Amino acid sequence: MSSLKILSLAALLTVSMGSGVAMAKDTVKDKGVGHYGYGKSATAEEIAGWDIDIRPDGRGLPAGSGSVEDGEMLYEDKCASCHGSFGEGVGKYPVLAGGQDTLTEERPEKTVGSFWAHTSTLYDYIRRAMPFPQPESLSDEETYAITAYVLYLNDLVEDDFVLSQETWDEVAKLPNNPNFVPDPRPDTHAKRCMSDCKKEVKIVSEPTISAEEVAAADDTVVKAAAGNEEGAGVYNGACAACHNLGVAGAPRLGDTAAWKARIAQGEETLIKHALEGFQGDAGMMPAKGGRMDLSDEDVTAAVKFMLVESK
Structure with a gap:
């Protein structure tokens, strides 16, 4: 599959997944888009946004x-x-x-x-x-x-x-x-039919499209308890990438077992670790999580938010 085809598919999937209930309703009306009737055709501008790969020979390199x-x-x-x-x-x-x-x-x-x-x-x-x-x-x-x-x-x-x-x-x-050598193996182990092939292939069922199901799959954003909206905002923008999933040993938000020993160290110690960085047994916390653009106050608010949500 060519790079452009891959990028076109990625753009199509992005448009489809990111368009919510409205797109689902439009798709019900227009079943002619794609084989399964999902999404819409990617525009040239959308494809260009994905077509940023750099080839080994330098094709695609920007000026500079x-x-x-x-x-x-x-x-x-x-x-x-x-x-x-x-x-x-x-x-x-x-x-x-x-x-x-x-x-x-x-x-x-x-x-x-x-x-x-x-x-x-x-x-x-x-x-x-x-x-x-x-x-x-x-x-x-x-x-x-x-x-x-x-x-x-x-x-x-x-x-x-x-x-x-x-x-x-x-x-x-x-x-x-x-x-490094080229991989000569085929993309699939199936063999192409060259004789006595089926003359007709029938689709026995079609997927059921539900706007309600699409709405239920909307992205989850952590909401703050009253009084700590600032900490929640910093967390969602800078900390969630690691602490929502437990990346690289980061304790997951709300995992009381993972946070218990940390909370026992005291809020002041945890804020210091977040500001200056810390090497623990389970993983390493870079200073400010690598977000050196954050102020000390931002980081402090995020830590306090995580402590409240993880007790």
Whole structure:
């Protein structure tokens, strides 16, 4: 399946899932959209919003550039709290650098420099998903710079290197690239019928579309008890990504068993851990959860909210 087809499908699913009851009602009227009658055809603008992938040869790269020097400052500010100042990884967060010559060992260190095949994977992932608490917040120049610095941490470029469309070919292929080979296996094990095939295929049933069911699947936003709306707002915007799901050892909101020992440490201690960062037995809490744009007051309000909701 081509990249454009995948992106078109993703855009179509997004439009369908994000449109709520109104879309469900429209779909009931218009059963001609798609095989199952869900959603609507993606527009060129919607597809363009998803079509941001970077190819190994540099196709799709935006204009701009970023240096190792600029990348160092950005990395320390936005990445080091999780990945370590030297790419060594903090707690259970991924290691980005090192691991060369370990791939034949029983437990190899799979990093950008030791395992990855293409620099485009690094640039594309940073652009889409990093930094963890604020994905897609980096400019193209900042993404170039951080990518260049991670390459530098792996001894793949010099400290005066500047990454751009013009210098991409110098670093497009990473050291382990020759060890990646095309997968010749088919997408499916089913064999195409070439003779004596069924002449007609009948659809025996159609899905039942229910506006009420769509409405029931609406996103859940944590609501605050009266008097702590500010803390709930900070939590939903900055903390829920980890504490709603228990990511990386983070105690889930409302899980009284997980919070019991923490609450016993006292509110002041927990606020200090949230502000300054803390390495616990179950996981690592970056300073302010990695959201250095939050004020101390914001973080304090969020902690107080979580304590109330988890007792």
